[in-house]
Amino acid sequence: QIHVSLIPDMHGEQKTKPTQTTVGVSRGLGLLPDIVACRLLGSDPLFPSTKAKISMFCHVSEAQVIGVHDVSSVYHVPLLLEAQGIVEYFQKRLNLSSLNIAKPMLDRGDVLRRRWQELTKNQERLFDEVSIVLVGKYTALKDSYMSVIKALEHSAFRCRRKLKLQLVPSEDLERETLDTAPVKYHDAWRALVGAQGVLVPGGFGLRGTEGMILAIKWAREQNVPFFGICLGFQVAVVEWARNVLGLAGANSTELDEATPHPAIVFMPEISTTHMGGTMRLGLRPTVFTPGTETWSKVRRLYGGAPKIWERHRHRWEVNPEMVEKLEASGLKFVGKDEKGERMQVFELPNHPYFVGLQAHPEFCTRPLDPSPPFLGFVAASCGAQVLEEQAEWMAQNFRPPHPQDAMVSEPELIKRSKGLTSTAEADAQPYVNGNGNGVAVSPTA
The missing domain is CATH 3.40.50.880 (Class I glutamine amidotransferase (GATase) domain)
Structure with missing residues (x-):
């Protein structure tokens, strides 16, 4: 469970009481947060003292407290979360380190990460x-x-x-x-x-x-x-x-x-x-x-x-x-x-x-x-x-x-949606939404 809570800033002091209260209510309902995502309205990051206070009063480790402050673009948010160790936490919490991930998949992940970093970096350098x-x-x-x-x-x-x-x-x-x-x-x-x-x-x-x-x-x-x-x-x-x-x-x-x-x-x-x-x-x-x-x-x-x-x-x-x-x-x-x-x-x-x-x-x-x-x-x-x-x-x-x-032919789409046995039957059907309920034929479509 990821618990998202607002951290108000009162004259430069980050207030944790709303977060303490909402986490307490959630725990009373049997909902124990794995991550406490602290939303800050401003460019100031979550102070270390604020993180320690939330950790102590909400009964979570400091690694489970993540600050999300305003950034210039929403595309910066994944890197902001990564910098605070959210990837390592999920690896541990979900026991992902026990998985045998193929090297090509790891390489694709590294390429994706580099491309995303380049995207966010270039965003700050757009002049035309x-x-x-x-x-x-x-x-x-x-x-x-x-x-x-x-x-x-x-x-x-x-x-x-x-x-x-x-x-x-x-x-x-x-x-x-x-x-x-x-x-x-x-x-x-x-x-x-x-x-x-x-x-x-x-x-x-x-x-x-x-x-x-x-x-x-x-x-x-x-x-x-x-x-x-x-x-x-x-x-x-x-x-x-x-x-x-x-x-x-x-x-x-x-x-x-x-x-x-x-x-x-x-x-x-x-x-x-x-x-x-x-x-x-x-x-x-x-x-x-x-x-x-x-x-x-x-x-x-x-x-x-x-x-x-x-x-x-x-x-x-x-x-x-x-x-x-x-x-x-x-x-x-x-x-x-x-x-x-x-x-x-x-x-x-x-x-x-x-x-x-x-x-x-x-x-x-x-x-x-x-x-x-x-x-x-x-x-x-x-x-x-x-x-x-x-x-x-x-x-x-x-x-x-x-x-x-x-990515299949239209007769194949109709065959799938109407449960027909051959595309020849489907080819005789009209090329509209075959299931008749206004929903796309394929969940991946």
């Missing part, structure tokens, strides 16, 4: 900034985009840049806002045109989508790096249909059922009335189109792999009847499902970085291994040279973040 604007529907609550923000952070670390992120409500970019709230309108556009990269994340519903389309149009025409995720992918296709193909009124049927030019449609196997358990969910494969290995930036960022896996969560898709027109006009769908029927990744050649994914790659980012399309987006926002450097590195070093047994 990269300015990104996130144009979204739910910007009032920053945590709505927590995974996206972390993916941007991880990518900025790799590019050795400090992330300067601005969240812009997509509604504020719309013409109507100029009449109702001109200050918001001008502030939103000022943020957009001053950014080095434009990201449009996922979402649902009509509100704010016209503002997203305006932001995408600006990024495309001004050669500013753009990255669209899920809804961002879909409205980028709508923007292209309207402004490049000249299809006035083109839209998604999610946003306008009566659109004369449906660029985005409900997936045919999805119920239009029943919403529960009907999404296309979980880890799904994407197959890159042959020939894209010679020019596609996003494929290169995935190490040139012919097939990748990312997590999905959607009900709509690019209208198959419009794909030929879209590609003929220059928007290339470089990644599709295994049947080649569902468009999952688009890319615009001859643009610094104009990429969209139907999937949510932010769910699989890691501090030391940023998501490839996010890394490409941030690198392109830093400049063409940085993008080239990162693409070259990823071409040699990309490793999928998923467990090997989770």
Whole structure:
């Protein structure tokens, strides 16, 4: 048991009474702490005298008392805990020293530790900034985009840049806002045109989508790096249909059922009335189109792999009847499902970085291994040279973040979820969440 307790600082004196009381109450309930983690609100570490006092009155050894004070970044916390002997304590408490750990595993651990130390050290030496604007529907609550923000952070670390992120409500970019709230309108556009990269994340519903389309149009025409995720992918296709193909009124049927030019449609196997358990969910494969290995930036960022896996969560898709027109006009769908029927990744050649994914790659980012399309987006926002450097590195070093047994075909996913005996049976099933309860098919997905 790890007992976390606040250590108030009263005029420079660290108070232990709250910790003594809460540990005493826990012990009375039969809960004996293995570690007492002392949270300090400030940069001062836990004083030795305070640690000794907690040890004496809480009946634990000093090795079991760990101080956790404020640090410049949460990524410093593991090293802070290690410096206070928490690893040695766990080895002793869990009898880990009796295990025969293979040398390759120990070597991987040492490499991971060194890489983590380098990450935290480099964080303190970030002088250049990269300015990104996130144009979204739910910007009032920053945590709505927590995974996206972390993916941007991880990518900025790799590019050795400090992330300067601005969240812009997509509604504020719309013409109507100029009449109702001109200050918001001008502030939103000022943020957009001053950014080095434009990201449009996922979402649902009509509100704010016209503002997203305006932001995408600006990024495309001004050669500013753009990255669209899920809804961002879909409205980028709508923007292209309207402004490049000249299809006035083109839209998604999610946003306008009566659109004369449906660029985005409900997936045919999805119920239009029943919403529960009907999404296309979980880890799904994407197959890159042959020939894209010679020019596609996003494929290169995935190490040139012919097939990748990312997590999905959607009900709509690019209208198959419009794909030929879209590609003929220059928007290339470089990644599709295994049947080649569902468009999952688009890319615009001859643009610094104009990429969209139907999937949510932010769910699989890691501090030391940023998501490839996010890394490409941030690198392109830093400049063409940085993008080239990162693409070259990823071409040699990309490793999928998923467990090997989770990277299977869609028929195999359906076979597992429905208990079918063969993939031939599964191949005849619709490619949606096979268990019908709105939960991803595989626990590892």
